[in-house]
Amino acid sequence: MTDPATLENLLACPRCDKTPLIGSDEGWRCDGCRVDFPVIDDLPWMFAEPAAALGEWRGRLHFSLRRIDQQRQRLDAALDQPALREPTRRRLTALRDATADHAERLSALLRPLDIDSFGAAPETYLALRTRLPPDQGLTTYYPNLHRDWAWGDEENSASLDIVADALAGRPPGSVLVLGAGAGRLAYDVHRRLEPASTVALDFNPLLLAVGRRAARGGKVELYEFPIAPRSADEQAVLRTLAADEPADERLRFVLGDVHRPPFAKGSFDTIVTPWLVDILPEPLDALARRINHLLGAGGTWVNFGSLSFHGGDPALHYTIEECRAVLTDHGFAEPAVGEREMPYMCSPASRHGRRELVVTWRSDKTGKAKAPERYRALPDWIVRGNEPIPVSKEFQAQAMATRIHAFIMSLLDGRRSLKDVAKVLVEQQLMTPQEAEPAVRTFLIRMYDDSRRQTTY
Ligand SMILES: C[S@@+](CC[C@H](N)C(=O)[O-])C[C@H]1O[C@@H](n2cnc3c(N)ncnc32)[C@H](O)[C@@H]1O
The missing domain is CATH 3.40.50.150 (Vaccinia Virus protein VP39)
Structure with missing residues (x-):
């Protein structure tokens, strides 16, 4: 096993796994990736980027x-x-x-x-x-x-x-x-x-x-x-x-x-x-x-x-x-x-x-596991940007909610009441009269709650 007393023997590059890294007063460097990992306030910043x-x-x-x-x-x-x-x-x-x-x-x-x-x-x-x-x-x-x-x-x-x-x-x-x-x-x-x-x-x-x-x-x-x-x-x-x-x-x-x-x-x-x-x-x-x-x-x-x-x-x-x-x-x-x-x-x-x-x-540990795959925090269609964006059910629901919310927001002018807003949604055939008032109320409750939410540090 390595000499555990030195960090040099433990560290590897979080991008390419190369080890050892080159240490200096400023931090660590991976020569292969040409990336410097600085030491800030005595803490090595060993993030991939x-x-x-x-x-x-x-x-x-x-x-x-x-x-x-x-x-x-x-x-x-x-x-x-x-x-x-x-x-x-x-x-x-x-x-x-x-x-x-x-x-x-x-x-x-x-x-x-x-x-x-x-x-x-x-x-x-x-x-x-x-x-x-x-x-x-x-x-x-x-x-x-x-x-x-x-x-x-x-x-x-x-x-x-x-x-x-x-x-x-x-x-x-x-x-x-x-x-x-x-x-x-x-x-x-x-x-x-x-x-x-x-x-x-x-x-x-x-x-x-x-x-x-x-x-x-x-x-x-x-x-x-x-x-x-x-x-x-x-x-x-x-x-x-x-x-x-x-x-x-x-x-x-x-x-x-x-x-x-x-x-x-x-x-x-x-x-x-x-x-x-x-x-x-x-x-x-x-x-x-x-x-x-x-x-x-x-x-x-x-x-x-x-x-x-x-x-x-x-x-x-x-x-x-x-x-x-x-x-x-x-x-x-x-x-x-x-x-x-x-x-x-x-x-x-x-x-x-x-x-x-x-x-x-x-x-x-009793045996070696298959090598872990690189973790991908985001899919290719976001990272590369040249593939079609899949329209999942969740995206469709979000798109609809966003449209309705944006429309309701545009109606808030300091004069209209909740019932007035619901009436406009019905006139625009976005909702039935039975749906409109409860939907506007739910939306306004959420906005009201968000505006009063306690912050925590
Ligand atoms: C629930 S806290 C537990 C903290 C501590 N282990 C304890 O028992 O009190 C989870 C900790 O994991 C850290 N953490 C979460 N995801 C991480 C990640 N991907 N890499 C490094 N640290 C992570 C958080 O910053 C947090 O300190």
């Missing part, structure tokens, strides 16, 4: 900052109302101040992303089909930061126990945590289970930037905005995110995509997937092959979390029995499967919190 990924995350940072600013404006407007009770005014004022401060802290923390010189290349990015999923914002898993580095040990110890129990005393060797989030599990595994080295991989630069700082002994102050604050003082809690002790240098944080893992074949002895397998757009079969490929002979896959697959194809919404079959079909032994109840996202400042019955499995 690093410039475009940086551009996307920068865009998502600016989007988050705009949303926070809109929330601040909404709070200012709420404060402008006359006759607010004194406790309400105090609560709103504190929340408005925290919101404004939160934006400044986030933007200071992620200032290293704002390097305009590193221009994006949308065409190459498209051609590589490595775009980020549209539902993954910078702050999608924001509460994980506080759970990992500020709420205490209960939830984090429960996760570590699952991994330790799954390994049952087997030395973990060289460990990879995929979808490591804010990095606490990788840190705990590294400090408590004494692996040769640990790599935490995630594609979210906010989570990894904070995780890396905390794990290295730094402190980061960020607000928590609990879902259901226990008191007025706990609606925005400025917390210090920190670890008890710094981890050593053999714990590393790498930015990259699970679908294009930037690691050499057979580099790891243990791969952990915490709360990951059911949120990826790729079928579990593909992930199993990818993990098989990354593990050395006899390596171990430890998985835990929910099994709540919800992608487009219902055939892929696997139960645990089907997951067993996936594993054994792709070069893994019959897994040891278990269930464990654990707390989930229980902030001390919130009345909200869950207990989850999580599924766990451990399975050892």
Whole structure:
């Protein structure tokens, strides 16, 4: 097996799999692809198209900052109302101040992303089909930061126990945590289970930037905005995110995509997937092959979390029995499967919190799986642009809804009532009188709800 102490021995090009890459103070380079993977704020950007990924995350940072600013404006407007009770005014004022401060802290923390010189290349990015999923914002898993580095040990110890129990005393060797989030599990595994080295991989630069700082002994102050604050003082809690002790240098944080893992074949002895397998757009079969490929002979896959697959194809919404079959079909032994109840996202400042019955499995690699195919985030007719666009049933339904919605919107002029709008739809023979009024009402309810939806950061 490789010398696990150096990242050089683990990394491979996420575009062509070439290894080793050439390392320098600025980052890593694949000579074959002539691509540089920069190190920004001490994190290697190992995306297949690093410039475009940086551009996307920068865009998502600016989007988050705009949303926070809109929330601040909404709070200012709420404060402008006359006759607010004194406790309400105090609560709103504190929340408005925290919101404004939160934006400044986030933007200071992620200032290293704002390097305009590193221009994006949308065409190459498209051609590589490595775009980020549209539902993954910078702050999608924001509460994980506080759970990992500020709420205490209960939830984090429960996760570590699952991994330790799954390994049952087997030395973990060289460990990879995929979808490591804010990095606490990788840190705990590294400090408590004494692996040769640990790599935490995630594609979210906010989570990894904070995780890396905390794990290295730094402190980061960020607000928590609990879902259901226990008191007025706990609606925005400025917390210090920190670890008890710094981890050593053999714990590393790498930015990259699970679908294009930037690691050499057979580099790891243990791969952990915490709360990951059911949120990826790729079928579990593909992930199993990818993990098989990354593990050395006899390596171990430890998985835990929910099994709540919800992608487009219902055939892929696997139960645990089907997951067993996936594993054994792709070069893994019959897994040891278990269930464990654990707390989930229980902030001390919130009345909200869950207990989850999580599924766990451990399975050892028994043989080589077929090489994983390149993940394609987008179909050819979008990427190449010269093939006919297939008109699926879903597209037809969307096209019809969009036309009707656009027409209804064009009728909103500040004078017409709901009934007036419905009448026009009937006159235009777009709907029957029975259909028109309920349809307009449904549409307006959706618009109304959207306009009042609470933003979360
Ligand atoms: C449900 S969270 C779990 C986080 C962490 N493992 C935990 O247990 O708290 C899923 C994590 O996977 C990351 N993730 C999702 N898709 C990914 C991808 N394609 N590549 C890398 N990371 C991904 C997200 O950024 C997020 O941190």
